[in-house]
Amino acid sequence: MGLADELGAAGADVVAVAAGEALASYSTDAYAATLAAAIGAHEPYAVLVPSTPNGRDLAARVAARLELGLTGDIVGLEVDGDGHLVQLKPAFGGNVVAPIRSRTLPNMATVRPGIFEALEPDPSRSPRTLDLDVAAQDPPRVRTLEMRPAPDGDAAALDAAWAVVCVGMGVGGPAHIAELDGLRDALEAQYACTRDVADAGWMPKQLQVGLTGRSIAPALYVGVGVRGDFNHTVGIKRAGTVVVVNNNRRATFFKQADIGVVADWHDFVPALVRELRSAMGHP
Ligand SMILES: Cc1cc2nc3c(=O)[nH]c(=O)nc-3n(C[C@H](O)[C@H](O)[C@H](O)COP(=O)(O)OP(=O)(O)OC[C@H]3O[C@@H](n4cnc5c(N)ncnc54)[C@H](O)[C@@H]3O)c2cc1C
Numbered sequence: 001m002g003l004a005d006e007l008g009a010a011g012a013d014v015v016a017v018a019a020g021e022a023l024a025s026y027s028t029d030a031y032a033a034t035l036a037a038a039i040g041a042h043e044p045y046a047v048l049v050p051s052t053p054n055g056r057d058l059a060a061r062v063a064a065r066l067e068l069g070l071t072g073d074i075v076g077l078e079v080d081g082d083g084h085l086v087q088l089k090p091a092f093g094g095n096v097v098a099p100i101r102s103r104t105l106p107n108m109a110t111v112r113p114g115i116f117e118a119l120e121p122d123p124s125r126s127p128r129t130l131d132l133d134v135a136a137q138d139p140p141r142v143r144t145l146e147m148r149p150a151p152d153g154d155a156a157a158l159d160a161a162w163a164v165v166c167v168g169m170g171v172g173g174p175a176h177i178a179e180l181d182g183l184r185d186a187l188e189a190q191y192a193c194t195r196d197v198a199d200a201g202w203m204p205k206q207l208q209v210g211l212t213g214r215s216i217a218p219a220l221y222v223g224v225g226v227r228g229d230f231n232h233t234v235g236i237k238r239a240g241t242v243v244v245v246n247n248n249r250r251a252t253f254f255k256q257a258d259i260g261v262v263a264d265w266h267d268f269v270p271a272l273v274r275e276l277r278s279a280m281g282h283p
Helices: 003-010 028-042 053-066 155-160 174-186 195-199 230-236 265-277
Strands: 014-016 046-050 071-074 078-080 085-091 096-101 107-111 130-131 164-165 190-193 222-223 241-246 257-262
Touching: 003 014, 014 230, 028 053, 046 053, 085 107, 085 230, 107 265, 130 190, 130 195, 164 174, 174 190, 174 222, 174 265, 190 195, 241 265
Parallel strands: 014 130, 046 107, 071 107, 164 190, 164 222, 222 241, 241 257
Antiparallel strands: 078 085, 085 096
């Protein structure tokens, strides 16, 4: 299945195709010129760009070029009674979610990957395709000298995981993380972490969940030593059952957890692993 068909199956009625040597790999100049020209020619209602490193770079460049407002990193969208697109963006350190309406058209925003649930693909849909003009490019001002893959830290496995064990600062240090391997293995889970854990260098940044990290949707999330700050929990809005292990009964996370365990994880996790293993017939 080609990309256009894949997008059609996912719900697109029209797929605009821009093909050309200059677009073979991402470059700010070529992508921004093509997208800006397409917006000018087709005057869409809204332009939504994923909030990935390339997407943020592209959206900011195009918005500046077309003198459009841009809402960065939104976590929700609504259409109000007047047909305005309301863009929901966490503000004041995540304490409020601010509704934002653009003064310029098209509405333009970057959207956190993973924040919306994809439709069930319908392969019987076939989209109309539209060929975009790929404008002649000025010689690029930026040249890629070398491409090096970033260390992945199993981020792809985290995105697809049915269960996730999330490591918070309460785990106590990088040396203790291996003590959670038994829980991870018993649940066939993947590891994630909070920003403070990633910033401390205990785990790779790619495994950070939350406002400035990934949004994940596992059926089971187990937070160990995680406080449950909004900036973290916004990344697990689509998680199924949320289990929280924290030794502070006043931890914010307990307000949101489906199952809250007030305990020192050193005591609780080994006991839980023993129970899980015996329930699964592994003594
Ligand atoms: C703009 C902005 C964006 C941010 N983006 C993100 C983001 O994307 N993701 C993210 O995670 N954070 C993000 N943060 C940081 C966030 O606000 C919190 O500071 C962070 O999530 C806290 O991490 P933590 O819960 O691991 O650590 P802490 O706040 O230190 O909490 C540790 C918890 O562990 C508990 N604990 C301690 N010892 C034990 C024990 N032995 N057993 C059980 N529990 C124990 C404590 O009671 C405490 O609740 C962002 C902040 C800002 C300002």
